[in-house]
Amino acid sequence: MSSDSGTAARSRCLNCGFEAEGGSSEWRRLEVPKLGRMTQCPDCESTNVITGR
DSSP, X not given: OOOOTTSOOEEEXXXXXXXXXXXXXXXXXXXXXXXXXXXXXXXXXXXXXXXXX
């Protein structure tokens, strides 16, 4: 088990490659009916975002 608890998880847009700390204010948040809350890339507006660990 790794012990990098001081390192925040980074999120990355799979469309354009934009990367920032997961949950940071750099990401846009959308409320989508029937899907709930989604993260949106501020650069390309894609919602195809993954969070690394």
